[in-house]
Amino acid sequence: MERSVAGESAPAPHGPGKFHEPLRGRLPGCDTEGEQTAMALNIYYDKDADLGRLEGKKVAVIGYGSQGHAHAQNLNNSGVDVVVGLRKDSASWAKAEGAGLAVATVSEAARQADILMLTLPDELAADVYAEEIAAQLEPGNYLAVAHGFNFHFGAITPPEDVNVFMVAPKGPGHTVRDHYEAGRGVPCLVAVHQDPSGDSLQMGLAYASAIGGGRAGIIETTFKEETETDLFGEQAVLCGGLTSLMQAGFETLVEAGYAPEMAYFECIHEVKLIVDLVYQDGIANMRYSVSNTAEYGDFVSGPRVIDADTKVRMKQILSEIQSGVFARQFILENKSGGVAFKAMRRRAAEHPMEEVGARLRGLMPWLKERQLVDRSKN
Numbered sequence: 438m439e440r441s442v443a444g445e446s447a448p449a450p451h452g453p454g455k456f457h458e459p460l461r462g463r464l465p466g467c468d469t470e471g472e473q474t475a476m477a478l479n480i481y482y483d484k485d486a487d488l489g490r491l492e493g494k495k496v497a498v499i500g501y502g503s504q505g506h507a508h509a510q511n512l513n514n515s516g517v518d519v520v521v522g523l524r525k526d527s528a529s530w531a532k533a534e535g536a537g538l539a540v541a542t543v544s545e546a547a548r549q550a551d552i553l554m555l556t557l558p559d560e561l562a563a564d565v566y567a568e569e570i571a572a573q574l575e576p577g578n579y580l581a582v583a584h585g586f587n588f589h590f591g592a593i594t595p596p597e598d599v600n601v602f603m604v605a606p607k608g609p610g611h612t613v614r615d616h617y618e619a620g621r622g623v624p625c626l627v628a629v630h631q632d633p634s635g636d637s638l639q640m641g642l643a644y645a646s647a648i649g650g651g652r653a654g655i656i657e658t659t660f661k662e663e664t665e666t667d668l669f670g671e672q673a674v675l676c677g678g679l680t681s682l683m684q685a686g687f688e689t690l691v692e693a694g695y696a697p698e699m700a701y702f703e704c705i706h707e708v709k710l711i712v713d714l715v716y717q718d719g720i721a722n723m724r725y726s727v728s729n730t731a732e733y734g735d736f737v738s739g740p741r742v743i744d745a746d747t748k749v750r751m752k753q754i755l756s757e758i759q760s761g762v763f764a765r766q767f768i769l770e771n772k773s774g775g776v777a778f779k780a781m782r783r784r785a786a787e788h789p790m791e792e793v794g795a796r797l798r799g800l801m802p803w804l805k806e807r808q809l810v811d812r813s814k815n
Contacts, residue, residue, distance in 0.1 A: 481627070483651035486642040488515065496644075497522050497550035499543055499565070501529035503610035504583045505556035508648055509538055511617045515647040522546030522553075547573035552644070554581040554604075560771035563592035574599050577633070579640055584667065585660035588630055590764040601630035602641040605663055606650060617649035625650030626658045668758045673751045682742070683708060687790045697793045705794060 498509040499522040506529075512519045513536075521533040522543040533540045547553055547570045555562050555570075566587075574580065576598035583605050587593040595601055606613045608623040616623050625645040629637045638657075645655045671677065686704030691697050714723035724732045757763045770778050785791075798804055 479657040481642055481645075481651065481655040481657070483646050486646035486651050486655070487639065488643050488647060490636075490640055490643040491517050491552075491647060494518065494551040495520060495549050496552045496554065497541075497546040498554045498556060499523075499546065499570070500556040500558075501527070501533050502556065502558070504606070504613070505529075505610070506532070506536070507606070507610035507613035507617070508554055508556060508583070509533065510536055510614060511648040512644075513538060514617070517647055520546045520549055543569040544573060550578070552579040552581060552640070554583065554644070555587075556583050556610075559584065559586045560768065560775075562587050566593050571595075579634075579637065581641070581644065585628065585630075585664040586668075586764065589660045589664040590761055592764075592768065595631070597631065598633050600632055600634050600637040600640070602632075602637045602644075603628045603630065603660060603663060604641055604645045604648070604650065604655075605667070606648070613648065616653075620652075622649035622652030624653040625655045626663050627655050628658050628660050628663060630660050665755070665758050668763065669751075669755050672758070672763075673754050679708070684788065684790060691789070697789065698797060701790060701793045701797055705790060706797065 495518050496512055497520050498505050498512070501509065501521050501523055505521070509519050509521050520539045520541050521529075522541060522545070523530050523533065525542055530540055541549065543565060553570065553574075555566070557565055562582075574596060576596075577600070579600045579602065580595050581601070582588065582603050585603050585605070588595075588601065588603075603626065605626040605628075606623045607626065608616075613623045625648070627638065627641040627645055629641065632638070642651070642655060645651060683705045687697075687700045690700035690704065711723060711727075714726050724735065727735075754763075
């Protein structure tokens, strides 16, 4: 198998790979001395994956939510024998059948499968595994996950004679499906937790390629690294940090007497426009694209909002993730019925910015022309 490693050229036609060389000394804006990372990053592409490894094997995708529907449909379109495992009373049963997929109960799908991919919500996966999957596993089976949470924190402990790997697309499932249909792909992470058969990495690469990941790049990592960095990114930046920043900006302008519509456009709606620039060409080119006024304001005001104290709190959040404190809190909250979780969700949905946003989006019907999320289908 060919692979791209530090010091080697990446496979054509994807161009040169990007690898983490050891970073020594003081990083700009970083208070940490010494070597930051010594890991050479292995990145694989379609040419490194052998889809033939999936021939003659039944893949059970357990769950049909955001990730599950994308995995199942992409695998099916790649010629893989797929069955979707769901509760008999699941509202997703008809959706999966409507997409032309075979559907069975979770235990039956697990019994049929050579490869089982768990795409269930983290808070449900351990119980479903214990009640409906564990007894169906046979030596040499492959148990796969789209996120390492339950394995890394010990909620699921598979038999030693079962292979365990992870394929984690770095994007929501609706984006994974949309990119696949457009002939593109979302980068995926691949990792091996246990490998009694000796070919779990190769099987993971084949799986990732079949859902479109090999078109963009399949990055080798570990369950620990994927789980902890994913949780940190969600909490401190992508979901928690970003939404809190947008909400605080909206509230600041409205409390100062500005129109809620103007506050929504400036602090929420336009975030996508900035993120698109960063996504396509990095932060430096985003700054090139915006006005000099915006760029100067970025430099002089950004560090006043996100300052050294913010980074201290980020490190505390990371520490709670690494120690398992967050995982225990999340698991216990859901085992107790999720009362606090549901209350937080309800309060957030009732915030005035949601009503303003819905009204403004209603004036832009083109936003729904290629809507990624259609709850009636996915």
